[in-house]
Amino acid sequence: MTGEPTGDTQRLGRTAARGSVSTLAGQLARATVQAISLVVLARLLLPEDFGLVAMVAAVVRIGDVVRESGLANAAIQATTLSDEQRDNLFWLNTVLGCATGAALFFLAPLVAGFYGEPALVEITRWLALTFVLSGIATQYGASLVRDMRFAAAATIEVVAQVAGLVAAIVIALIGGAYWALVGQNLAIALVICVGSAAAAGWLPGLPHRDVSIRPLVGYGLHLLASQLIEQTCRAADTIVVGFRFGAVSAGLYNRAFQLMALPMRQLTYPAQRVALTVLARLQDDKDTFWPFVLRGQTILLHALTPVCSLAAALAPAVVDIVLGPSWAAAAPVLSLLMVAAIFETASQPTTWVLLSTGRTRALFVFTLVTRPVLLVAIVGGSFLGLAGVAGGVAASAVVIWLAGLVWIRRTNAAPAGRLFGAALRAVAAHGIAAASGGLAAARLDLPGPWAEVGVGLGVAVATLGVLALAWPQLRRDLSAVLRSARLLRHPQASDQRREAHQ
Known part of the structure; x- marks a missing residue:
């Protein structure tokens, strides 16, 4: 998987980099507006x-x-x-x-x-x-x-x-x-x-x-079928909570869900937008296709997992800061939903690969088989209350992530082992770092939620630094993420340097 990039591939890389800059900048602005919305409307x-x-x-x-x-x-x-x-x-x-x-x-x-x-x-x-x-x-x-x-x-x-x-x-x-x-x-x-x-x-x-437009409609129908199952099962948590526990509980769950979705959607949606556009053009060049998928997964996980892990470890403080003290009951729900967000992020390459290669029927079959797991977990968890529903979402996310790796290995000959290893390193490293930060914040007598978040973040960063020093593969992953970040900031300069070496 080390083929030399062609001129077309380089141009796609430049376009993807520029598109990523624009998209991520837009998503950052969008996330800022949505964060303000969460804070302000929760108080109104x-x-x-x-x-x-x-x-x-x-x-x-x-x-x-x-x-x-x-x-x-x-x-x-x-x-x-x-x-x-x-x-x-x-x-x-x-x-x-x-x-x-x-x-x-x-x-x-x-x-x-x-x-x-x-x-x-x-x-x-x-x-x-x-x-x-x-x-x-x-x-x-x-x-x-x-x-x-x-x-x-x-x-x-x-x-x-x-x-x-x-x-x-x-x-x-x-x-x-x-x-x-x-x-x-x-x-x-x-x-x-x-x-x-x-x-x-x-x-x-x-x-x-x-x-x-029959071929386009055929593509869409397979995607429609899979997305219909997907969204029905994903909407099941709110529907079950509203039906069983009423509007107040549905409101608590919704605000916790939106807090989880805020960082996740700002990165996974634009990442999919760029990935599908580029991978669709690389699908016949497997020496370039799979490294792009692996790199995309690595960047996405190392961008989102630390945020989600820390939010899970410091959920009471996060809820207090963002929503206010009156929303404290949403904290356990937020903690579990953040765990779900991590594994849903790890599952993104499954969707990228199947959609970019036109295998919507394979996506439909995968969705048909796996999404009922989410539905069963939500209904079963509801017998334990709001936290049980969130716990069901988290448990099913792990199962669906693993099933997705098996599926794209079967349908697309994906390097599932490498994708699994890269995801596991990110989840383990940031999970350990966040748990250390959360434990430190809980053990110390701190004056308020802002201090808890500050201490938790400091301890997590320090722990991650130690892990990177002792774990060569993690260090390589983080270096790759930093190199990609520099590419996003200066895509043209990076391309000029590459061309100068050829």
């Missing part, structure tokens, strides 16, 4: 407000998979895509968005009846509008990613988050309660729709009946 709204919207959002997540139907990824992954095919995909996504929105609108009383919360009728009907807006935006967004215009896509997402936060704060300040969160979702969807259309710079023609 009640757990019940978050719980009510979260219960509907869990249903919306499932419907959104139908609305998208895998067609965005189909357009991104396609070797060639004509304007006529793009037009047909646009109209198909728009029709799907309108249809799913109408379905949710009319099913609103059933959603409210399931949870036993009459207020959910109007909440559901307003959130149904997001399907229409997202349906229109789907192919515009896919077009930006396909053209590797990552900066434009990132900017739109950041502006949308800011607009959503402003809308939520204004509505909350005038006493709108849960309507603040509904307004936030609608504002985000509207800005993404308008911004993506404006940035893409094209208007769809009328549907072209003589132009086939």
Whole structure:
């Protein structure tokens, strides 16, 4: 796996590096806005407000998979895509968005009846509008990613988050309660729709009946099937919590989940966006393909695992700082969900490999077999309360990670042993470091949550340094991450140095 890079590969590397810079910068800005949203809205709204919207959002997540139907990824992954095919995909996504929105609108009383919360009728009907807006935006967004215009896509997402936060704060300040969160979702969807259309710079023609999109739809249908199972099982935790324990518990769980998702989504989503774009073009060059996958996994894990591990070890202090003392009951849930986030991050290469090589059927089979594990773990864990649900999510994440390695080894001849070893080193090293930091913070008589986080972080960094000195493979992994970070900061200079040596 040490083939010399070709000119095309180098150009892809430059594009990926520049795209990563733009995407990560955008995600950092987006994460900042979302962090502000978590802090501010947790102090303006009640757990019940978050719980009510979260219960509907869990249903919306499932419907959104139908609305998208895998067609965005189909357009991104396609070797060639004509304007006529793009037009047909646009109209198909728009029709799907309108249809799913109408379905949710009319099913609103059933959603409210399931949870036993009459207020959910109007909440559901307003959130149904997001399907229409997202349906229109789907192919515009896919077009930006396909053209590797990552900066434009990132900017739109950041502006949308800011607009959503402003809308939520204004509505909350005038006493709108849960309507603040509904307004936030609608504002985000509207800005993404308008911004993506404006940035893409094209208007769809009328549907072209003589132009086939059957292969793209076939790709999307396999992806739809797998994502539908995936999102149904992933939404099960909120649905089960809302059904069994009510809106207040659903609100506590939702805020813990959002705290977990904040660091994870800011890196895994852009990493997948860049990885799929590049790997789809490298799929026939296995000497370059697999090192890219391994390097991507290593960078992602060493970026996310220390954050998630420390948050798990210092969960009470983190909840106190971000959400406030009144949310203390969310701390055990956050700790377990952070463990789940680590192993979900380790599972990312499975999705990268199967999607970039067009094996959506293999992804569907994998999802069909493994995601029921998550569902069973959530339902079983619910008998132990909120922490039991979170524990079920964490346990299933470990099982699915291991199963994914076995699956891509079988379907794609992946170097599963190397992927497993690199992931295990990251999890073990950062886990030991974070546990040391958490233990130190707990044993010392510290004046408050900020001091606990400061001491925990200091001890964790020191412990990781000792581990790196004593563990050569870990040291090599960290060096590779640092080299990649320098590449992201100065992609052009790195390419010039490489070319000078050839």
